[in-house]
Amino acid sequence: MSNDGATHKVAGETRVRVRYAETDQMGVVYYANYLVWFEVGRSELMRQRGLDYKQMEIETGCLMAVVEANARYQAPARYDDELIVETTVTGVRGPVVRFRYQILRADDRTLLCEGDTVHVVVGRDMKRCAMPRKYAALLSAAASHAAL
Amino acid sequence: MSNDGATHKVAGETRVRVRYAETDQMGVVYYANYLVWFEVGRSELMRQRGLDYKQMEIETGCLMAVVEANARYQAPARYDDELIVETTVTGVRGPVVRFRYQILRADDRTLLCEGDTVHVVVGRDMKRCAMPRKYAALLSAAASHAAL
Amino acid sequence: MSNDGATHKVAGETRVRVRYAETDQMGVVYYANYLVWFEVGRSELMRQRGLDYKQMEIETGCLMAVVEANARYQAPARYDDELIVETTVTGVRGPVVRFRYQILRADDRTLLCEGDTVHVVVGRDMKRCAMPRKYAALLSAAASHAAL
Amino acid sequence: MSNDGATHKVAGETRVRVRYAETDQMGVVYYANYLVWFEVGRSELMRQRGLDYKQMEIETGCLMAVVEANARYQAPARYDDELIVETTVTGVRGPVVRFRYQILRADDRTLLCEGDTVHVVVGRDMKRCAMPRKYAALLSAAASHAAL
Numbered sequence: 117m118s119n120d121g122a123t124h125k126v127a128g129e130t131r132v133r134v135r136y137a138e139t140d141q142m143g144v145v146y147y148a149n150y151l152v153w154f155e156v157g158r159s160e161l162m163r164q165r166g167l168d169y170k171q172m173e174i175e176t177g178c179l180m181a182v183v184e185a186n187a188r189y190q191a192p193a194r195y196d197d198e199l200i201v202e203t204t205v206t207g208v209r210g211p212v213v214r215f216r217y218q219i220l221r222a223d224d225r226t227l228l229c230e231g232d233t234v235h236v237v238v239g240r241d242m243k244r245c246a247m248p249r250k251y252a253a254l255l256s257a258a259a260s261h262a263a264l
Numbered sequence: 265m266s267n268d269g270a271t272h273k274v275a276g277e278t279r280v281r282v283r284y285a286e287t288d289q290m291g292v293v294y295y296a297n298y299l300v301w302f303e304v305g306r307s308e309l310m311r312q313r314g315l316d317y318k319q320m321e322i323e324t325g326c327l328m329a330v331v332e333a334n335a336r337y338q339a340p341a342r343y344d345d346e347l348i349v350e351t352t353v354t355g356v357r358g359p360v361v362r363f364r365y366q367i368l369r370a371d372d373r374t375l376l377c378e379g380d381t382v383h384v385v386v387g388r389d390m391k392r393c394a395m396p397r398k399y400a401a402l403l404s405a406a407a408s409h410a411a412l
Numbered sequence: 413m414s415n416d417g418a419t420h421k422v423a424g425e426t427r428v429r430v431r432y433a434e435t436d437q438m439g440v441v442y443y444a445n446y447l448v449w450f451e452v453g454r455s456e457l458m459r460q461r462g463l464d465y466k467q468m469e470i471e472t473g474c475l476m477a478v479v480e481a482n483a484r485y486q487a488p489a490r491y492d493d494e495l496i497v498e499t500t501v502t503g504v505r506g507p508v509v510r511f512r513y514q515i516l517r518a519d520d521r522t523l524l525c526e527g528d529t530v531h532v533v534v535g536r537d538m539k540r541c542a543m544p545r546k547y548a549a550l551l552s553a554a555a556s557h558a559a560l
Numbered sequence: 561m562s563n564d565g566a567t568h569k570v571a572g573e574t575r576v577r578v579r580y581a582e583t584d585q586m587g588v589v590y591y592a593n594y595l596v597w598f599e600v601g602r603s604e605l606m607r608q609r610g611l612d613y614k615q616m617e618i619e620t621g622c623l624m625a626v627v628e629a630n631a632r633y634q635a636p637a638r639y640d641d642e643l644i645v646e647t648t649v650t651g652v653r654g655p656v657v658r659f660r661y662q663i664l665r666a667d668d669r670t671l672l673c674e675g676d677t678v679h680v681v682v683g684r685d686m687k688r689c690a691m692p693r694k695y696a697a698l699l700s701a702a703a704s705h706a707a708l
Contacts, residue, residue, distance in 0.1 A: 136455070137296060137448045139289040141343055141617075144686070146285050147626040148595035152433045155592075159432070159492065170492040173585075182591040186630045192686060195289055196455065196466040242588070242636055284603070285596045289469075292538070295478040296451075299444035300581045307580070307640065318640040321437075330443040334482045340538055344603065344614040390440070390488055433590050437583040437639055444581060491585055 128161025128203045131222065134195050144192035150229045151185055154217045157203035158233070161215070165205075167254045176248040180213065180235040187231035191221075198222040205258040211237040211244050213255055276309025276351040279370065282343050292340035298377045299333055302365045305351035306381070309363070313353075315402040324396040328361065328383040335379035339369075346370040353406040359385040359392050361403055424457025424499040427518065430491050440488035446525045447481055450513045453499035454529070457511070461501075463550045472544040476509065476531040483527035487517075494518040501554040507533040507543050509551055572605025572647045575666065578639050588636035594673045595629055598661045601647035602677070605659070609649075611698040620692040624657065624679040631675035635665075642666040649702040655681040655691050657699055 132153055140146040162169050173179055193199055200220040207214035212234065219229040237247040247255070280301055288294040310317050321327055341347055348368045355362035360382065367377040385395040395403070428449055436442040458465045469475055489495055496516040503510035508530065515525040533543040543551070576597055584590040606613050617623055637643055644664040651658040656678065663673040681691040691699070 133452075135448060136288055136451050137294050140284055141287040141289065141291045142623050142625070143289045143684075144625075147629055148285060148592040148599075151592035151595065152431060155432050156429075168492075179586050181586070181588075181636070182633055184630075184632050185591055186628075188628050189626055192625070196464075240587075281600075283596060284599050290475050290477070291536075292477075295481055296444040296447035299447065300579060303444075303580050304577075316640075327438050329438070329440075329488070330485055332482075332484050333443055334480075336480050337478055340477070344612075388439075432584055433592060435585040436580055437585065437587045439585045442581050 128157060128164045130157055130160035130201050130203075132156055132199050132201060134193050134197045134199065136195055139195050142192075144194055147187070147189065150187050150189070150193075150219060150231065151233075153199065153201050153219060154185070154187075154203075154215070154231060154233060157201035157217050158215055160201070161203040161205070161258070162255075165254050165258045167251055172248065172251050176251075177240050178237050178245060178248055178251075179240070181238045181242065182233055183236050184234040185231065186233075187229055189229050191226055191228050193219070193221065193228050199228070200225070205255055206232070208247075208252065208255045208259045211247050213237070213247075276305060276312045276349075278305055278308035278349050278351075280304055280347050280349060282341050282345045282347065284343055287343050290340075292342055295335070295337060298335050298337070298341075298367060298379065299381075301347065301349050301367060302333070302335075302351075302363070302379060302381055305349035305365050306363055308349070309351040309353070309406070310403075313402050313406045315399055320396065320399050324399075325388050326385050326393060326396055326399075327388070329386045329390065330381055331384050332382040333379065334381075335377055337377050339374055339376050341367070341369065341376050347376070348373070353403055354380070356395075356400065356403045356407045359395050361385070361395075424453060424460045426453055426456035426497050426499075428452055428495050428497060430489050430493045430495065432491055435491050438488075440490055443483070443485060446483050446485070446489075446515060446527065447529075449495065449497050449515055450481070450483075450499075450511070450527060450529060453497035453513050454511055456497070457499040457501065457554070458551075461550050461554045463547055468544065468547050472547075473536050474533050474541060474544055474547075475536070477534045477538065478529055479508075479532050480530040481527065482529075483525055485525050487522055487524050489515070489517065489524050495524070496521070501551055502528070504543075504548065504551045504555045507540050509533070509543075572601060572608045574601055574604035574645050574647075576600055576643050576645060578637050578641045578643065580639055583639050586636075588638055591631070591633065594631050594633070594637075594663060594675065595677075597643065597645050597663055598629070598631075598647070598659070598675060598677055601645035601661050602659055604645070605647040605649070605702070606699075609698050609702045611695055616692065616695050620695075621684050622681050622689060622692055622695075623684070625682045625686065626677055627680050628678040629675065630677075631673055633673050635670055635672050637663070637665065637672050643672070644669070649699055650676070652691075652696065652699045652703045655688055657681070657691075 138149045202218045204216045216232045239245045286297045350366045352364045364380045387393045434445045498514045512528045535541045582593045646662045660676045683689045
């Protein structure tokens with residue numbers, strides 16, 4: 117991938133529509149739900165990069181456990197809003213993978229929330245293990261493009 | 265139902281306090297969350313009857329999959345309300361177990377929601393299997409008390 | 413129901429992809445989440461029929477409170493499955509509206525769950541009120557098509 | 561921080577038991593649910609300090625909107641675990657309030673997750689406003705104890 121704005125190509129973009137279930141009595145989306153959308157973005161990014169996370173769990177017994185999550189909320193999402201979730205791989209170092217997210221309101225591209233998560237590859241026993249080679253390569257490729 | 269108080273022994277009673285996360289923009293609890301409280305009631309009832317559901321899954325590989333759930337909503341629960349979840353085993357027939365629930369507001373015992381669920385015992389492969397004998401006996405005992 | 417295919421016009425169809433958040437340790441979707449998808453189906457059906465539920469709440473102060481919900485689970489949905497939610501208005505009588513749902517796995521159209529909900533129109537005070545005329549007409553139109 | 565145990569007075573402590581709904585197919589608690597427990601801890605701390613958050617919303621029309629949330633996950637919580645949520649007010653400056661959380665497994669006091677959130681007081685219109693005096697005083701008192 118070239119260096120001419122390559123990150124636009126590697127940021128997985130997916131859309132979600134806010135569910136009534138996701139609002140709270142403040143009339144806006146409850147804060148923990150943004151972490152669910154981060155997960156939606158992450159899954160979609162991996163799918164777009166050829167990494168089927170579901171298959172990875174089944175084939176290799178490896179899981180990507182979350183070790184850190186951070187979110188900054190700029191403006192509230194509301195019921196029925198269509199949102200864009202942009203996800204980037206920002207680092208792969210051994211079993212540790214980092215993602216960054218931006219959640220925008222689709223109709224005016226207002227930034228509502230940004231955040232990041234850190235994951236570590238573990239086995240079914242929740243102990244660290246090496247990331248399966250095939251998947252490591254795919255994620256590293258995504259990360260190096262993001263860094264251009 | 266008899267007047268000997270038997271039902272007090274079998275109706276598992278547990279309490280939950282409504283979380284902000286469980287409300288929606290209507291200012292009341294979102295309807296799917298009552299099914300989560302049914303689960304809390306079910307777990308607690310089983311614990312009180314000596315049936316540790318967590319242990320059952322680990323020891324026997326058997327799971328209780330839900331095949332039916334019904335709820336009737338009478339009055340809304342609101343943020344910070346303390347609720348009573350009353351749970352009864354209403355039937356055990358082979359691998360099929362039935363529970364009934366009533367959710368009351370603690371401070372005035374207003375009935376907010378009642379419902380029932382039907383479960384079937386399955387293995388890890390989601391295929392029906394016999395309920396482990398020890399657990400079948402405990403649930404049957406609970407159900408026969410409920411029928412007095 | 414007639415054989416003219418009218419129901420295909422009225423059953424709102426929408427798609428959701430199963431999120432990791434929606435699974436539980438049984439390895440399948442947690443049962444309460446189907447009620448969230450019912451809501452997604454309901455919102456989408458109303459949108460397709462020209463009834464913007466969000467706007468209705470804002471304009472008229474009327475809400476559609478759930479008074480009953482029923483679900484029968486036939487086969488489990490799993491992480492990353494794409495699902496079809498089919499929704500039909502099955503009745504409108506004064507302030508009471510009924511919906512029916514079928515949730516199918518998209519790739520083989522296996523029926524996973526079917527259910528229904530009953531709603532009543534209420535004001536912000538949670539007391540029954542008449543459904544705003546414009547919205548009543550739209551829902552009745554949807555329901556009469558479903559009854560053909 | 562002093563060695564006089566003052567922090568024990570200010571850290572609100574509350575307990576939650578892990579629900580089946582809160583697990584995911586990894587067999588552990590889904591990461592967003594820790595933010596829900598942060599909220600449970602926050603509500604309970606405020607209640608213990610004489611600040612009824614529910615009442616504050618009703619009386620003053622002021623809400624505490626979340627502007628930042630951070631969590632570090634050390635070890636997984638599992639179904640049916642009893643957890644301790646310890647919450648501290650770490651700062652009050654004008655309309656901005658900060659909380660810190662530790663979530664421990666009750667039976668061996670293993671630290672599972674720690675985090676913090678930042679909130680800003682807003683009106684129903686989601687615009688910043690001054691914190692009602694009575695509530696500001698209560699939170700400041702809690703924060704100054706935490707700083708001893």
